[in-house]
Amino acid sequence: MGLYFLRRLGLSIAIIAVAMSILFIITHMIPGDPVSIALGPRATTEMKEEYRARMGIDLPIYVQYGRFVSHVLHGNLGKDVFSGLPVLNIVSSQLPHTVILVCVAIGWSAILGIILGCFSALHRNSILDRFVGVITVGAIAIPSFVVSLYSLLLFAVTLKVLPALGAGESGDIADQLKHLILPGFALGLGWVGYIARMVRASMLEVMGENFIRAAKAYGLPGHTIVSKYALKIAILPTVTLLGVGVGNMLSGALFAEIVFARPGIGKLIYDMVLMRNFPVVQGAVLVTTALFVLCALMADMLNSILDPRVRANL
Amino acid sequence: MGTVLSINDLSVDFSTPNGPVHALRHVNLDVPRNRIVGIVGESGSGKSTVVSAVMRLLANNANVLGGTIHFEGRNILTMKEKELRAIRGEEIAMVFQDPMTAQTPVLSIGQQMIDIQYRRPLSNKDKRQNAIEMLNRVGIPDSSERVDQYPHQFSGGMRQRISIAMALMMNPKLLIADEPTTALDVTLEAQIIHLFRELKKSFDGSIIIVSHNLGLIAELCDEVIVMYAGEVVESAYVEDLFYRASHPYTRALLECDPARLGELTEDLPTIPGDVPDLQKVSPGCIFAPRCTEEFDTCSHQQPPMIALNSTHEARCHLLENG
Amino acid sequence: MSVPISDTSVQKPAGSTAYRQFFREPLGVFGLVLVVILVLAAIFAPYLTDYAPNTIDIKSRLLPPSSEHWVGADQLGRDTFTRVLYGTRVALKVAAWSISLALLGGLLLGMIAGYGPRWLDNLLILIFDAVRSFPTIMLALAIITLTGPSLNMVILVIVITSIPVYARIVRTQTMSLRENEFVLAARSIGTGWLRMLYLHILPNVIGPLLILASMDIPVVVTIESGLSFLGLGVRPPTASWGTILADGYAYVRNTPWLLVAGGVPLILTTLGFTFMGETLRDVFDPTLKRRD
Numbered sequence: 001m002g003l004y005f006l007r008r009l010g011l012s013i014a015i016i017a018v019a020m021s022i023l024f025i026i027t028h029m030i031p032g033d034p035v036s037i038a039l040g041p042r043a044t045t046e047m048k049e050e051y052r053a054r055m056g057i058d059l060p061i062y063v064q065y066g067r068f069v070s071h072v073l074h075g076n077l078g079k080d081v082f083s084g085l086p087v088l089n090i091v092s093s094q095l096p097h098t099v100i101l102v103c104v105a106i107g108w109s110a111i112l113g114i115i116l117g118c119f120s121a122l123h124r125n126s127i128l129d130r131f132v133g134v135i136t137v138g139a140i141a142i143p144s145f146v147v148s149l150y151s152l153l154l155f156a157v158t159l160k161v162l163p164a165l166g167a168g169e170s171g172d173i174a175d176q177l178k179h180l181i182l183p184g185f186a187l188g189l190g191w192v193g194y195i196a197r198m199v200r201a202s203m204l205e206v207m208g209e210n211f212i213r214a215a216k217a218y219g220l221p222g223h224t225i226v227s228k229y230a231l232k233i234a235i236l237p238t239v240t241l242l243g244v245g246v247g248n249m250l251s252g253a254l255f256a257e258i259v260f261a262r263p264g265i266g267k268l269i270y271d272m273v274l275m276r277n278f279p280v281v282q283g284a285v286l287v288t289t290a291l292f293v294l295c296a297l298m299a300d301m302l303n304s305i306l307d308p309r310v311r312a313n314l
Numbered sequence: 315m316g317t318v319l320s321i322n323d324l325s326v327d328f329s330t331p332n333g334p335v336h337a338l339r340h341v342n343l344d345v346p347r348n349r350i351v352g353i354v355g356e357s358g359s360g361k362s363t364v365v366s367a368v369m370r371l372l373a374n375n376a377n378v379l380g381g382t383i384h385f386e387g388r389n390i391l392t393m394k395e396k397e398l399r400a401i402r403g404e405e406i407a408m409v410f411q412d413p414m415t416a417q418t419p420v421l422s423i424g425q426q427m428i429d430i431q432y433r434r435p436l437s438n439k440d441k442r443q444n445a446i447e448m449l450n451r452v453g454i455p456d457s458s459e460r461v462d463q464y465p466h467q468f469s470g471g472m473r474q475r476i477s478i479a480m481a482l483m484m485n486p487k488l489l490i491a492d493e494p495t496t497a498l499d500v501t502l503e504a505q506i507i508h509l510f511r512e513l514k515k516s517f518d519g520s521i522i523i524v525s526h527n528l529g530l531i532a533e534l535c536d537e538v539i540v541m542y543a544g545e546v547v548e549s550a551y552v553e554d555l556f557y558r559a560s561h562p563y564t565r566a567l568l569e570c571d572p573a574r575l576g577e578l579t580e581d582l583p584t585i586p587g588d589v590p591d592l593q594k595v596s597p598g599c600i601f602a603p604r605c606t607e608e609f610d611t612c613s614h615q616q617p618p619m620i621a622l623n624s625t626h627e628a629r630c631h632l633l634e635n636g
Numbered sequence: 637m638s639v640p641i642s643d644t645s646v647q648k649p650a651g652s653t654a655y656r657q658f659f660r661e662p663l664g665v666f667g668l669v670l671v672v673i674l675v676l677a678a679i680f681a682p683y684l685t686d687y688a689p690n691t692i693d694i695k696s697r698l699l700p701p702s703s704e705h706w707v708g709a710d711q712l713g714r715d716t717f718t719r720v721l722y723g724t725r726v727a728l729k730v731a732a733w734s735i736s737l738a739l740l741g742g743l744l745l746g747m748i749a750g751y752g753p754r755w756l757d758n759l760l761i762l763i764f765d766a767v768r769s770f771p772t773i774m775l776a777l778a779i780i781t782l783t784g785p786s787l788n789m790v791i792l793v794i795v796i797t798s799i800p801v802y803a804r805i806v807r808t809q810t811m812s813l814r815e816n817e818f819v820l821a822a823r824s825i826g827t828g829w830l831r832m833l834y835l836h837i838l839p840n841v842i843g844p845l846l847i848l849a850s851m852d853i854p855v856v857v858t859i860e861s862g863l864s865f866l867g868l869g870v871r872p873p874t875a876s877w878g879t880i881l882a883d884g885y886a887y888v889r890n891t892p893w894l895l896v897a898g899g900v901p902l903i904l905t906t907l908g909f910t911f912m913g914e915t916l917r918d919v920f921d922p923t924l925k926r927r928d
Contacts, residue, residue, distance in 0.1 A: 026778075143861070146899040149895055158892065251771040254774070285770070
């Protein structure tokens with residue numbers, strides 16, 4: 001088991017490394033003076049000189065690459081073009097906001113999705129099942145940033161029941177929670193649909209298995225069969241789905257932060273793109289990508305912990 | 315003596331897109347106390363459908379058209395879900411055909427065996443101990459360690475033993491074994507037969523064994539019924555059935571059993587023809603199209619059950635005149 | 637296809653019965669209808685409206701729907717309905733370009749991964765996984781920071797991040813055919829790889845690829861809209877559903893109609909292509925249902 005974990009961790013690190021390299025290659029493939037491109041049109045001459053020296057622009061490309069890698073390994077993701085602050089600090093100050101938002105979204109959508117999916121599977125073809133089916137399709141069909149915009153329109157502007165912008169007063173938890181409702185809802189809505197559909201399909205498959213029939217033959221009560229025997233297995237694909245879905249959710253979070261003017265990685269990237277502040281953008285993208293890869297790894301690990309059959313094959 | 319289970323006039327249809335399939339027609343079956351009853355038949359004979367009906371675990375498209383299944387005086391077919399749950403696992407228990415899919419893969423064997431005991435007001439520790447004892451009884455070695463292992467860590471033969479252990483856990487009055495050795499190779503089959511013989515001594519309930527394997531039936535059963543295409547065609551004590559089989563189908567089955575072949579032949583004997591289409595059931599004897607001794611009444615009139623003695627009867631026109 | 641297919645291929649229903657089956661599914665037909673409407677709207681945009689998409693008319697600023705402006709007008713008095721119609725052209729153009737290029741790239745790389753040496757395959761898979769680990773929008777933003785907003789860049793990024801998905805399918809099919817007797821026989825008589833592609837791989841791969849493409853179009857269109865919404869895709873004053881949404885967002889307290897107008901075509905596109913794609917999948921290859 002430990003060996004499997006190490007192998008997967010190694011693979012994840014390799015993926016992150018390759019991703020970093022791809023970004024590096026892309027940066028250097030853009031025609032034109034790399035320094036002006038990287039630092040944008042607003043960079044001063046001093047900044048360009050400093051950048052040239054630090055990055056060793058005039059050195060052969062593989063030396064540059066080596067420096068790039070060693071910088072990253074030391075946590076040096078470069079400096080903000082304008083303020084000179086280390087990118088890592090800027091990014092890590094904004095990261096928690098995004099993480100909170102994504103967790104809230106995953107949390108509520110997973111819970112509701114599993115409940116709806118379960119219900120639909122157990123009451124197949126009932127009115128509830130069909131209703132849930134229609135709703136989930138609707139939820140999936142609307143792109144998450146459109147949901148953000150529409151919920152802003154409906155709840156904040158038209159009905160005025162929830163705050164539109166910002167993250168709330170710092171220190172005031174209730175206010176902050178209130179500001180989380182709309183973005184969290186908007187981000188998670190599509191996922192309720194995906195999860196409900198997946199759980200429904202999974203449950204239907206599991207409930208048809210022989211061991212469920214055997215469990216019924218032993219007279220086990222319905223709720224035990226559903227929760228302990230069926231759901232425990234049916235949920236496994238959902239864990240993987242969520243792990244892979246984090247990437248998609250991070251993109252959605254970017255829009256949610258912009259629409260609702262919330263602080264976070266997404267808003268940071270957007271603001272920096274407008275300012276052509278490439279080091280920060282690059283740093284933020286790298287951190288986000290690494291985060292995504294690690295989430296997928298965690299989901300994989302969780303899967304193998306929950307499913308003894310997987311553990312056996314390790 | 316008493317009868318533990320009494321099936322009377324049971325008829326079951328399955329709805330399919332092409333119309334109803336008449337899977338069981340007027341089946342009668344009695345299981346006396348402390349006896350082992352075998353149900354023999356080919357695939358499609360309805361033997362599994364009968365026992366599924368007893369457990370009320372028929373498929374969703376099954377319709378019970380008529381008849382009763384009396385267990386200890388109560389009609390299973392009219393029971394509510396709550397009553398059924400009280401009986402399943404507790405008074406009637408079932409062992410299924412495929413041991414590899416009979417247990418849930420995500421819980422340990424011990425956990426599943428503890429779950430079965432949910433009706434008992436015992437501590438978890440005691441329930442676990444019961445599980446270990448049961449595993450011992452069916453011959454699982456190192457039971458106190460293996461009880462915490464997962465199903466995939468056991469071989470097929472062991473898993474079938476575990477299924478039997480789980481079925482016997484609550485000491486039911488009736489154990490139903492649906493093709494218990496069909497998925498196992500001959501060595502394992504011999505082991506399971508041995509296990510059943512051992513259990514016979516200590517188990518004081520009745521057993522129904524469903525199989526197409528005549529050897530298994532001969533080894534273990536006291537009484538046998540033979541089913542063909544949804545009907546009971548013969549029913550007798552085991553010796554009568556094997557030495558004095560009266561229904562042409564039974565006789566053909568016995569002749570065709572490879573284990574019985576006196577000498578090596580190139581061609582295995584078979585029963586010519588195919589199993590009838592159960593969507594269009596003929597009014598005559600169900601076996602007539604394949605019977606070597608059939609005459610004109612056979613295809614027009616369904617034969618009644620003719621009693622050859624107090625414990626042996628067969629459904630055949632040939633027996634009508636003594 | 638009249639070419640005999642190996643045992644490893646999926647048994648597909650014959651062409652005509654598949655079409656009939658498709659048309660029996662109400663959702664699939666509904667999806668197809670939506671798709672057709674979208675395509676027609678894009679092609680015939682100029683004929684469906686009297687306005688031009690960029691004509692400014694300050695007097696009509698932010699008007700709600702009326703008989704002159706069916707969905708109202710935006711902050712510069714431009715007719716919203718017209719802009720939505722022309723936005724369809726942008727959306728479908730981006731979709732067509734990105735998906736075609738991604739299909740080509742996927743076909744090529746998938747075949748290389750499937751046929752080539754093991755180390756190359758492992759390397760390619762690693763690269764695919766790495767590319768897929770970038771949230772597409774973020775990669776697009778990173779590149780746009782360097783190059784400035786451009787629709788072509790958007791298409792490029794979409795192609796880069798889509799190729800791995802298509803390549804995977806082609807690779808699997810290629811690998812399973814590699815050892816197939818039919819193919820070994822063909823190779824032994826010196827059949828070139830182009831013929832191999834055309835005769836053996838393409839027939840088996842085209843179904844799943846087209847289904848995937850159909851389900852991918854809404855994603856692509858959404859990405860374009862998203863980036864245009866951020867002002868980093870199409871350049872104003874070009875009409876795109878994304879820019880309409882951006883205007884709607886900016887003027888959300890003045891009128892809801894812009895926002896509605898920008899989002900509805902996106903939703904219809906997603907519904908249409910997803911229903912159509914799912915029905916196609918169910919009809920042609922129910923085994924695909926079990927994929928993630």
